[in-house]
Amino acid sequence: MARNPGLSSPDFGHTEALVAAAALCRSESEVAHRARLHLGQNTTDPVLRAILSGSTTRTELSGELRSAPLGPVATTLLALSLLLFIGRGLSLIARLALAYRRPATLRIGPKGLELTHRIELMGRVLRDRATLVPLSNLSRVTREVRYARVGLYAGLAALVIGTYFGVGLIVDGVRVPGGSPPLLGMAVTCIIVGLGLDFLLSTAADSARGKCRIVIVPQNGKRLCVGSLDPISADAMLNSIAEQAHA
Numbered sequence: 001m002a003r004n005p006g007l008s009s010p011d012f013g014h015t016e017a018l019v020a021a022a023a024l025c026r027s028e029s030e031v032a033h034r035a036r037l038h039l040g041q042n043t044t045d046p047v048l049r050a051i052l053s054g055s056t057t058r059t060e061l062s063g064e065l066r067s068a069p070l071g072p073v074a075t076t077l078l079a080l081s082l083l084l085f086i087g088r089g090l091s092l093i094a095r096l097a098l099a100y101r102r103p104a105t106l107r108i109g110p111k112g113l114e115l116t117h118r119i120e121l122m123g124r125v126l127r128d129r130a131t132l133v134p135l136s137n138l139s140r141v142t143r144e145v146r147y148a149r150v151g152l153y154a155g156l157a158a159l160v161i162g163t164y165f166g167v168g169l170i171v172d173g174v175r176v177p178g179g180s181p182p183l184l185g186m187a188v189t190c191i192i193v194g195l196g197l198d199f200l201l202s203t204a205a206d207s208a209r210g211k212c213r214i215v216i217v218p219q220n221g222k223r224l225c226v227g228s229l230d231p232i233s234a235d236a237m238l239n240s241i242a243e244q245a246h247a
Helices: 014-026 030-042 046-056 072-080 083-097 150-174 181-208 231-246
Strands: 060-066 103-109 112-121 124-133 138-143 212-218 224-229
Touching (some): 014 030, 030 046, 060 212
Antiparallel strands (some): 060 224
8 A cells, every 4th residue: 555555445645655654664563664664665755765764764773792603614613623612611601600791782873883882790891892883894784594504503513423423333343442432422512512502692592582683794894793683673774774875
């Protein structure tokens, strides 16, 4: 009705289109949100576009600063070297036992994306920082999909388990002196636990709560990642960033 009111009823016109757009703006449904984003990008009516863009603009998001997601090669190397297990284990202990938190706020300012975050330990603020990424320096900003990289984790786990049983059979077959299947099994367990912790802390925890994360990739500088974000608000901010960058 908002896009072409005449298709709904011959008597419908511009007024009914504005009413339909207002109804879409008031809805909290994710389907309605995506519909108004699509309509706002494709309509040529300036009044309709103003209503839709005004409702979807998000200039600030509150979440938690996260480590930028690693690539497949880095994840594999860290997992096989057991560094992923050690790092994620220490991170989990710090979060549960020491109340280690990194709350962050991402907003669209007049000069670009402004990220402010602080580090908290046992309720005390250890550091408070602000980072500015000009829109001209942005390479891309993405909202990661639900359960990102689940295929990579499953493939690595299958590879490690298969390698363990394969090496165990070889050792049993040739009876090489000094072979230690229990030690190898412990290493395999650490690798799998490390992968599970990395997946849980970086992806599954947010997805299970209906949250998401935004990854900011500047042309120059390190990548930034903010998690524990509402998906609808995150999509609205991405739309706002795209509109400002286009303007």
